[in-house]
Amino acid sequence: MTTGTASVTAAVWSALGRVRDPELDEPITDLGFVHELVVDEPEVRARLRLPTYFCAPNFAYLMVADAVDAIRAVPGVERADVRLEDHFAAEEINAGVAAGAGFPDSFPGEAVNELDELRRTFRRKAHTAALERACRVLLAGGSRVEELAELTLRDVPASPEKDSLLRRRRELGLPVAPESPLFVDDDGVRVPVDQLALRLRFAQAVRVSIDGNASFCRGLLRTRYGEEGTG
Amino acid sequence: MYTKDGESYFIVDSHVHAWDGSLTNQANRYGKGFIECFYDYHRNLSPEGWVWPLEKFEKYGEETLVRDLFDEGYVDKGIFQPTYLSDFYVNGFNTTEQNGAVAEKYPDKFIVNGAWDPRNGETGLKNLEMLAQRWNLKGVKLYTAEWKGISRGWKLTDPWAYRYLEKCEELGIVNIHVHKGPTIYPLNRDAFDVHDVDEAATMFPGLRFIVEHCGLPRLEDFCWIATQEPNVYGGLAVAMPFIHTRPRYFAQVIGELLYWLDENRLTFASDYAIWHPRWLIEKFVDFQIPEDMQAEYGALTTEIKKKILGLNAARLYDLDVPREAQVQPEPADSGEAVGSAPVVSA
Secondary structure (H helix, E strand, C coil), X not given: CEECCHHHHHHHHHHHCCCEECCCCEEHHHHCCEXXXXXXXXXXXXXXXXCCCCCCHHHHHHHXXXXXXXXXXXXXXXXXXXXXXXXXCHXXXXXXXXXXXXXXXXXXCCCCCCCHXXXXXXXXXXXXXXXXXXXXXXXXXXXCHHHHHHCXXXXXXXXXXXXHHHHHHHXXXXXXXXXXXXCECCCCCECCHHHHHHXXXXXXXXXXXXXXXXXXXXXXXXXXXXHHHCC | CEEECCEEECCEEEEECCCCCCHHXXXXXXXXXXXXXXXXXXXXXXXXXXXXXXXXXXXXXXXXXXXXXXXXXXXXXXXXXXXXXXXXXXXXXXXXXXXXXHHHHCCCCEEECECCCHHHHHHHHHHHHHHHHHHCCCEEEXXXXXXXXXXXXXXXXXXXXXXXXXXXXXHCCXXXXXXXXXXXXXXXXXXXXXXXXXXXXXXXXXXXXXXXXXXXXXHHHHHHHHCCCCCXXXXXXXXXXXHHHCHHXXXXXXXXXXXXXXXXXXXXXXXXXXXXXXXXXXXHHHCCCCHHHHHHHCCCCHHHHHHHHHHHHHHHCCCCCCHHHCCCCCCCCCCXXXXXXXXXXX
């Protein structure tokens, strides 16, 4: 549900589309997590909901906090009232994000650090999966597995898979120049040819896992709220 | 026993419950949220005609359980995996004693597994001894996301967890079923992370670590660990029902598991009453990896299916398997595991 000035509403929706579920690596708008959006300039009210009551609280916190940041950055918006609904830790998360308390202070005694490392772990997974998808494009085009070790980003044909890989490399701070090696590890180091097949096979498991989780979560959200609730 | 096309399948359902999630047993909103979350799993992945009303799902009773598993569900042996959730349910969700009371009424049908929680310290160690003696435990189910007071879970690598694993070795409790959940202390860590299993499996080579729902939602991390640790197994609860709603994804999961582990380290489970074993077993026996995926994953043979549906768990729990359901022992390696993968022989 959306109301308000069309242009601001569109800008807010678009900003929320850049907020991703850190675990599933998809926009919360596509996943159906934004259940309500009311733009009443200069205030924006948003309600988020998740596939289960017990979705991991750390990921939930990140999405609420990221949504607040994204909305506040839209010109014309001064206040963002974002709340998570129907979740076991909704009260702590909503209060913590609203107060800008940070994660450990939102869960005193239960968390010791911010969520940067957690986010980074899942960005690495997202990169691994994106790399595998890009390699599949190359393999379908006739490349052999061992050749991947020598290729650069320039060798990947323009495709949604390439765009996706570049975006994830940027997020991790990995080089995106055309002459940069294609098959690199989490730290940007080129994977040697003798390890490549195994790494590619593992990347496939990562991709299967992320895709599977995303699909299961969509299904659970539909089950929980019915078709209308899925964005 | 399930028989199809002249083949007999000995069925061990490695993960069943006799739970009480009813309103009167719910201690708070968490108990309500927990059973409703299970119910959504049930509704989301069960075929039409297999979905129960919530009230029945919350508390189905012993007669329904026994009929569903053994009369209608082809199950030869069901393994009770207790889930205490004492902070969520007045009398617990399903405890060793509650499961045991049912098991005693139906001799030879069930295996009773116990549970422990390292946060119970010395007292818990004593209780484990008593539990082991009372129920002749061969296995335990550990739920690392269980809440206890202000605590939001624990890890297998916690010092007290090692004390309990040592106690398991001493007591002959060799099957350690590990179940990850959404919370763990500290909350800033990934609660579903399975890396603590890696370390524990290395430290305790005499124990088998059966990771429930094969590490989902961290399938890849589970595979990576299991390929290196010969005493790590994958329990297929939660993975199985995708066979109906998303058969291609199911094929990928089974394909990945067979690639990284081998066919001797996967065990069938319904997670009853979340899903009914009957349709899972029928569909699995009929299942094949889609043709366009076979170049990548190979095909499922009858022998693989027999192992997964019962023979592997029978080996873990020393169960007698009728001759007609056995497969020929293999002389050498059975799987196509990779990397430094140790392969477990049949």
